[in-house]
Amino acid sequence: MNDFIYDFPVKVYFGEKAAEKHLTSELAKVGKTVLLAYGGGSIKQNGIYEELTEILKKAGKEVIEFCGIMSNPTYAKVQEGAALAKENKVDFILAVGGGSVIDCCKIVSAQALLKQDIWDYEYDAHGTPTSFIPMGAMVTAFGTGAEMNNGAVITHEEKMVKSALWGAFYDFAILDPTYTMTMPMKQVISGAFDSLSHCMETYMGSPRKINLSDEINEATQRNIIRNIRATIENPGDLQARSELLWAAAMAENGLLKIGKTTDFQCHMLEHQLGAYTNCNHGQGLAVIHPVLYRRMMPEANESFARLAVTVWNIEPSGKDEADLAKAFVDVLGAFIKAIGLPTTFAEMGILEDTDYRAIADSTILTRGCPKVFTADELYDILLECRGRMVKQ
Ligand code: NZQ
Numbered sequence: 001m002n003d004f005i006y007d008f009p010v011k012v013y014f015g016e017k018a019a020e021k022h023l024t025s026e027l028a029k030v031g032k033t034v035l036l037a038y039g040g041g042s043i044k045q046n047g048i049y050e051e052l053t054e055i056l057k058k059a060g061k062e063v064i065e066f067c068g069i070m071s072n073p074t075y076a077k078v079q080e081g082a083a084l085a086k087e088n089k090v091d092f093i094l095a096v097g098g099g100s101v102i103d104c105c106k107i108v109s110a111q112a113l114l115k116q117d118i119w120d121y122e123y124d125a126h127g128t129p130t131s132f133i134p135m136g137a138m139v140t141a142f143g144t145g146a147e148m149n150n151g152a153v154i155t156h157e158e159k160m161v162k163s164a165l166w167g168a169f170y171d172f173a174i175l176d177p178t179y180t181m182t183m184p185m186k187q188v189i190s191g192a193f194d195s196l197s198h199c200m201e202t203y204m205g206s207p208r209k210i211n212l213s214d215e216i217n218e219a220t221q222r223n224i225i226r227n228i229r230a231t232i233e234n235p236g237d238l239q240a241r242s243e244l245l246w247a248a249a250m251a252e253n254g255l256l257k258i259g260k261t262t263d264f265q266c267h268m269l270e271h272q273l274g275a276y277t278n279c280n281h282g283q284g285l286a287v288i289h290p291v292l293y294r295r296m297m298p299e300a301n302e303s304f305a306r307l308a309v310t311v312w313n314i315e316p317s318g319k320d321e322a323d324l325a326k327a328f329v330d331v332l333g334a335f336i337k338a339i340g341l342p343t344t345f346a347e348m349g350i351l352e353d354t355d356y357r358a359i360a361d362s363t364i365l366t367r368g369c370p371k372v373f374t375a376d377e378l379y380d381i382l383l384e385c386r387g388r389m390v391k392q
């Protein structure tokens with residue numbers, strides 16, 4: 001196991017009516033002016049906006065709204081939020097949404113108190129922000145586990161880069177599974193697959209000798225697979241949604257990463273695909289994973305073979321390590337198809353003239369990946385993922 005320090009700063013309130021039970025006491029700890037941040041308006045349709053504004057009003061808060069945070073939040077949107085927070089001397093940020101809103105606010109919270117442009121500060125001057133506006137996250141869509149960490153994935157449109165910026169940890173996160181009941185089914189599945197991907201990307205890191213984190217990880221993967229199937233069978237199954245909500249958090253709260261250097265090569269490639277196409281994150285991962293994993297063999301065979309048995313229940317007798325590794329990649333691909341995720345970029349509506357060369361060339365190569373890829377190999381993977389557009 002690698003050396004580690006585990007210090008987790010986010011207080012989690014999990015369960016039905018968690019906002020009603022706990023938000024008022026959290027709001028009592030912060031100043032009067034609250035930035036209420038949200039996305040494209042789903043919270044106005046499902047009653048969450050009404051519930052939260054009522055609680056804020058009763059708590060005597062002055063509310064400044066920061067709305068329209070898009071999926072794959074842009075750097076321009078971060079700057080808009082930071083300017084709003086600064087101008088109104090905001091004391092606290094309440095982020096209400098999925099990974100996009102939650103990520104955007106982490107950087108708003110830092111940029112509002114930083115003189116320099118935060119992208120230049122982190123990427124050119126290698127600075128780490130240390131002052132933040134305190135924040136709370138109300139999770140309305142599971143998958144990314146973004147409420148559990150201080151990394152934010154932001155698209156810098158001018159630079160054509162979708163990449164991590166480091167911001168604040170949330171002071172608290174409210175995870176009410178009933179909030180997720182109105183998520184579109186497409187988002188339920190792509191979000192839950194994202195959680196599975198986070199587990200696999202962590203598992204495939206180094207050292208590859210199995211440790212406690214990996215064994216908890218295997219259980220988390222089994223849980224996600226079972227609950228994706230249960231949710232598809234019965235979208236109203238609150239128990240299954242609760243599990244997917246907590247599994248997403250488990251994948252990103254640091255526990256599975258203890259003692260490991262993670263892989264995340266698939267994510268790096270998908271993020272750049274996102275920078276060029278603005279695609280759905282979980283869907284992009286679903287297309288890339290099996291193709292990338294096939295090319296991670298034989299270097300990754302030992303871990304793939306173990307996943308075949310411990311997560312996917314493949315009978316090991318009569319099979320050597322290479323057979324089991326192949327069986328794992330096959331079963332993963334079949335699962336992706338069976339749950340209705342796309343298997344090509346064409347199915348996602350990504351245009352044929354997308355600049356895959358530029359995507360491959362701008363992708364970060366990760367340290368923890370079992371195989372060290374070249375940009376040319378990543379380019380080949382993207383071409384294999386491309387598929388054919390069917391003319392209507
Ligand atoms: O914007 P609104 O109208 O709210 O609609 C959203 C959005 O269209 C909708 N939605 C959310 N909750 C809903 C709901 N619709 C109905 N009922 C609800 N309860 O869902 C859509 C997608 O939301 P979004 O936040 O974009 O999705 P997700 O949670 O998948 O977040 C994706 C972003 O997170 C980043 C991704 O790259 C992407 O930018 N990630 C962040 C990570 C992190 N910080 O740890 C890790 C991930 O690997 C990922 O990269």
Ligand code: ZN
Binds near residue numbers: 195198281
């Ligand atoms: Zn992800």
